[in-house]
Amino acid sequence: MKNMLTIISNALCRITGKNVGARVVVSRSYADFTPQATFDIKKCEVHRLEEGPAGKAELTREQGLQYYRTMQTIRRMELRADQLYKQKIIRGFCHLYDGQEACAVGIESAINPSDHLITAYRSHGYTYTRGVSVKEILAELTGRKGGVAKGKGGSMHMYAPHFYGGNGIVGAQIPLGAGIALACQYQGNNQVCVTLYGDGAANQGQLFESFNMAALWKLPCIFICENNRYGMGTSVERASASTDYYMRGDFIPGIRVDGMDVLCVREATKFAADHCRAGKGPIVMELQTYRYHGHSMSDPGVSYRTREEIQEVRSKSDPISLLKERMLSSNMASAEEFKVIDVEIRKEVEEAAQFATSDPEPPLEELCNHIFYNEAPIEVRGTNPWSKLKSVS
Amino acid sequence: LIVWHKWVRLAEENECQRRRHAAHFTFQPDPVPTKYGPTQKMNLFQSVTSALDNTLASDPTAVIFGEDVAFGGVFRCTVGLRDKYGKDRVFNTPLCEQGIVGFGIGVAVAGATAIAEIQFADYIYPAFDQIVNEAAKYRYRSGNLFDCGNLTIRAPWGCVGHGSLYHSQSPEAFFAHCPGIKVVIPRGPVQAKGLLLSCIADKNPCIFFEPKILYRAAVEQVPVESYTLPLSQAEVLQEGSDVTLLAWGTQIHVMREVADMAQEKLGVSCEVIDLQTILPWDTETVCKSVVKTGRLLISHEAPVTGGFAAEISSTVQEECFLNLEAPISRVCGYDTPFPHVFEPFYIPDKWKCFEAIKRMINY
Numbered sequence: 001m002k003n004m005l006t007i008i009s010n011a012l013c014r015i016t017g018k019n020v021g022a023r024v025v026v027s028r029s030y031a032d033f034t035p036q037a038t039f040d041i042k043k044c045e046v047h048r049l050e051e052g053p054a055g056k057a058e059l060t061r062e063q064g065l066q067y068y069r070t071m072q073t074i075r076r077m078e079l080r081a082d083q084l085y086k087q088k089i090i091r092g093f094c095h096l097y098d099g100q101e102a103c104a105v106g107i108e109s110a111i112n113p114s115d116h117l118i119t120a121y122r123s124h125g126y127t128y129t130r131g132v133s134v135k136e137i138l139a140e141l142t143g144r145k146g147g148v149a150k151g152k153g154g155s156m157h158m159y160a161p162h163f164y165g166g167n168g169i170v171g172a173q174i175p176l177g178a179g180i181a182l183a184c185q186y187q188g189n190n191q192v193c194v195t196l197y198g199d200g201a202a203n204q205g206q207l208f209e210s211f212n213m214a215a216l217w218k219l220p221c222i223f224i225c226e227n228n229r230y231g232m233g234t235s236v237e238r239a240s241a242s243t244d245y246y247m248r249g250d251f252i253p254g255i256r257v258d259g260m261d262v263l264c265v266r267e268a269t270k271f272a273a274d275h276c277r278a279g280k281g282p283i284v285m286e287l288q289t290y291r292y293h294g295h296s297m298s299d300p301g302v303s304y305r306t307r308e309e310i311q312e313v314r315s316k317s318d319p320i321s322l323l324k325e326r327m328l329s330s331n332m333a334s335a336e337e338f339k340v341i342d343v344e345i346r347k348e349v350e351e352a353a354q355f356a357t358s359d360p361e362p363p364l365e366e367l368c369n370h371i372f373y374n375e376a377p378i379e380v381r382g383t384n385p386w387s388k389l390k391s392v393s
Numbered sequence: 394l395i396v397w398h399k400w401v402r403l404a405e406e407n408e409c410q411r412r413r414h415a416a417h418f419t420f421q422p423d424p425v426p427t428k429y430g431p432t433q434k435m436n437l438f439q440s441v442t443s444a445l446d447n448t449l450a451s452d453p454t455a456v457i458f459g460e461d462v463a464f465g466g467v468f469r470c471t472v473g474l475r476d477k478y479g480k481d482r483v484f485n486t487p488l489c490e491q492g493i494v495g496f497g498i499g500v501a502v503a504g505a506t507a508i509a510e511i512q513f514a515d516y517i518y519p520a521f522d523q524i525v526n527e528a529a530k531y532r533y534r535s536g537n538l539f540d541c542g543n544l545t546i547r548a549p550w551g552c553v554g555h556g557s558l559y560h561s562q563s564p565e566a567f568f569a570h571c572p573g574i575k576v577v578i579p580r581g582p583v584q585a586k587g588l589l590l591s592c593i594a595d596k597n598p599c600i601f602f603e604p605k606i607l608y609r610a611a612v613e614q615v616p617v618e619s620y621t622l623p624l625s626q627a628e629v630l631q632e633g634s635d636v637t638l639l640a641w642g643t644q645i646h647v648m649r650e651v652a653d654m655a656q657e658k659l660g661v662s663c664e665v666i667d668l669q670t671i672l673p674w675d676t677e678t679v680c681k682s683v684v685k686t687g688r689l690l691i692s693h694e695a696p697v698t699g700g701f702a703a704e705i706s707s708t709v710q711e712e713c714f715l716n717l718e719a720p721i722s723r724v725c726g727y728d729t730p731f732p733h734v735f736e737p738f739y740i741p742d743k744w745k746c747f748e749a750i751k752r753m754i755n756y
Contacts, residue, residue: 092555092733143734154557154733168559169516170488203487205519231488233461239487303464367735368727381697382727383745385720386752389727 036060037330041264047247047254047284053271057263064327067109067262069341071101071320074125076349077134078293081124081141085297089357090141094155097125099292102319103226104129106265107194111273116184118164118177119196121156122226122291126196130163134349138356145366146359152366171197171204174223178210181221181282192220192276194269200231202245211249211282218281222272223249225286226259232295233304246286259287260317290317369393416554416606417742418646422613423583429616438608440582440615441470441547444589445508447619449478452506455593457483459493459510459547467512468549468608494520494546498528498598501544506593511548514602515562520546528598529573542596547589550578550602551643552694552740557733563642563695568600569672569704575599575624576671580645582613587622588669594621604642627675629682633664636688636750639679639705641668644692644741651746658747661754671701679705680712687718688753692741697725719756722749 037059044052078098084090097104104125107117119126127137132148140147141155148158158166164180167173177195184191201207202225214221225245229236236243246254253275257268265287272283290313294301301310327333368380368391379388425432435443448455457471463485465472475483486493490511497509511517517524524546532540552561568576575597579585585603592599630645631652638648645667652663664682668674683689689709691702702723709721724741732739 092557093560152733157558169518200488203489203492205489205491233464234485234487238485361734364735364738367732367738368729371729380728383697383724383741384722384749384752387745 032331033061033333034331037332039263039326039330041261041267042258044258044264044268045246045256047244047249047256048251049253049255052255053267057267059263059326059332061327061332063109064323064332065337065341067105068320068323068327068338069345070105070108070129071262071323072342073134073345073348074098074101074104074128075320076345077128077137077352078124080349080353081138082293082297084138084142084353084356090155091143092154093121094141094297095122095295096293096297097122097291099313099319100226100228100259100289101125102262102265102322103224103259103287103289106259106262107224107269109262110266110269111192111194114162114189115191115273116162116164116177116180116193117196118167118173118180118193120170120173120198120201121166121168122198123156123158123166126163127158127160127166130160132158132160132163133352135352135355138349138352139359142356142359143361144356144359145362146355150366151362152370171201171206173197174201174204174207174210175213177223178214178219178221178282181214181219181276182217184220185217190277192222192273194222194224196224196226198231199225199227199229199236199243199245200234200239202227202248203240207248211252211284214282215249215252218279220276220279221282222269222276223252223282223284225284226289227286228289228291230291230295230304233299235304244286246284249282249284252282252284254284254286256286256288259289260313260319260322262319262323365390416610417737417740418643419650420581420607420611421646421649422611423581425614426583426616426620429620430618432614432616434612435582435615436609437582437585437603437611438468438470440586440613441589441603442472442474443615443617444586444593444619445471445474446477447590448506448508448593449474449482451619452593454505454543455482455508456500456505457508457510458486458497460486460488460512462510466510468603468605470510470547470603470608490516490519491523494523495527497544497546498523498531498541501541501598502531502539504543506543507545508593509544509546511546513560513562513605514548514550514564515559517546517548517564521567524568524574524598524600525571529571531573531598533573540596541598544598545589545592546598546600548600548602549605549608551604551606552731552736553606554736556605556731557736558730561694561731561736563602563693565602565671565693566695566699566701569701571672573598574672576602577624577669578602578604578642578671579669580604580642580667581607581611582615584622584667584669586615587620588624590619591621591624595624599624602642606643622669625670625673625675627669627678628667629664629678630667631663631665633662633686635661635663635686636690636753637664637666637679637682637686638746638750639666639668639689639691640693641671642693644694647741647743647746648692651743651750654743654747655750659751659754661750663750668705674705676708676712680709683709683713684716687716688722689717690722690724690746690749690753692724692746694726694740696728697723698728700725719753722753724749
């Protein structure tokens, strides 16, 4: 009887698209769920490669729930940051990542924690996937001493072990990523460096300098272009002579990936990491993704694109919904489980926001600390010859 | 009752934040200019638009380009120009500062008037090589056969209250070290329009820094027609006999307030000078003033070590050594990157300048 109710409610779910199942109280044992399934993913276009990643991806129940949890945490964290910004508790610049969660989660699931990652300023998602807690991220946004960079960096400058930020100047992080890859190669530790940049940075000179060096010395560097179709307010057609960003590496092989599907991103990143670890040199990936918010909090995001476009992406290609539907339709999890996860995440984010609002700001001594590396504290000259501050490192 | 308490606390917090985030200066408008024709109320970005409008109208070779200038620019300095003059004269570039300036040099050398916009002065460094090695040295190395005097680079400059490390920098000192270019910084809309038109007309590559905190805050009556203000000429805004206060850009308004404070609380008469052109700078006006007063206070937001105040201080002590009553005072930013939350402590506000005056008087 219970099973029949479940089957009917699930069928109703799929037909009407509404969450009818939530109102039916069902208790199901975990044995009822499918432990693993294989899904079809979009075939990646390739450049200078015999073949790309496979068109199928396997997903276990645990992995699916974990990807869902991580993506949903990033989503809720970004939306909370939006609220805090509008309340003027976060000031300065804030570039939100919602819509692009599949990129961060997909990449992280395909590399090891000992691999390296560097990105530009839209970095809150990567800060989370690289191991920093929501509490520390939000506290850094509000500029408090509990923040991951002690409140001195803000939105664009968050760091973690093997995560090199968080960089404000467009394109400046790309040669850094190539350098980290050189260190990996030199030390022979079989690690790779994932170097991310956007469609706007794809026109910077330093990118092409890095491509050349990486290919020349066969550095284990995965260059990933997160193409969210708009560089601030300029669409890719108006900024780039060629919008095939995966081909821009010219002599470097490239893959074009559906960045809204976490499994597609994961498979492609695995493929790319294997390519680098086999000593074949760098590889370029283009993740076709989308951001729901504007470029930053001061950009409404609708003067250069229509609300209909944003709505369309939200309804048809939202990364979290895609994963959830996949898991529900192949009976890998129940809607209640997702609800429970949602509630837990909401609580976590809310607690983090409370901490971020109430933690004290860094003390004034921090103004001059960490300018240089110095054994004995040095004096920092300042606004007047008689007012010097001490700098310790 | 709980709602009332919550409301009161929120109001208190807002008040605290308002006080904490209040600007460190009060804009003091210039008197209405009478010799340039009819005037109109404009703020700083509107006066820049007006100057560019005049230029595009009178000079058929003039082109404006940069990131996002087509729709009007992120600070609205180029609003309406594309519709008025066409998309071949006002156009966007991709995100590449080195490319923008290099491209601008080429346009200028070929004979057209190039007005390049760098979106924030903090982003000018990829173009630093092009400016210092190409633009500044073109005339010199070609023996006057070629030059890129038709190039003007505009960039928003200076602290803005919430800009943090990469939206608040004042890089004039880096460029002051480079012979061959001119560096100009206005204090308000009337100066901005006149100085910008002078930079465009000047037969040398010029960098024009616009204080971004003044874009909306500074409102004056600005002449509608084209007019130029002389470059390399400092302006004495207020005459005095005891201390010379020297600054440029936003800091001028801080200095004016300091001068009033000094007069009121210490009975000290201050002479306020706006340097306007950083390179080549008007040594004569400044030295004449120091000879008269005997004391000099220079103030800027950029870090003190190697900041432009160092150059001024060094030159003044060479020229006016025996006239000095007290060591030259430099009230500048700390030698740290421009901070995130510590901005109110970092900037050289009126209290720090006032303290410096007190010490100079009592030396």
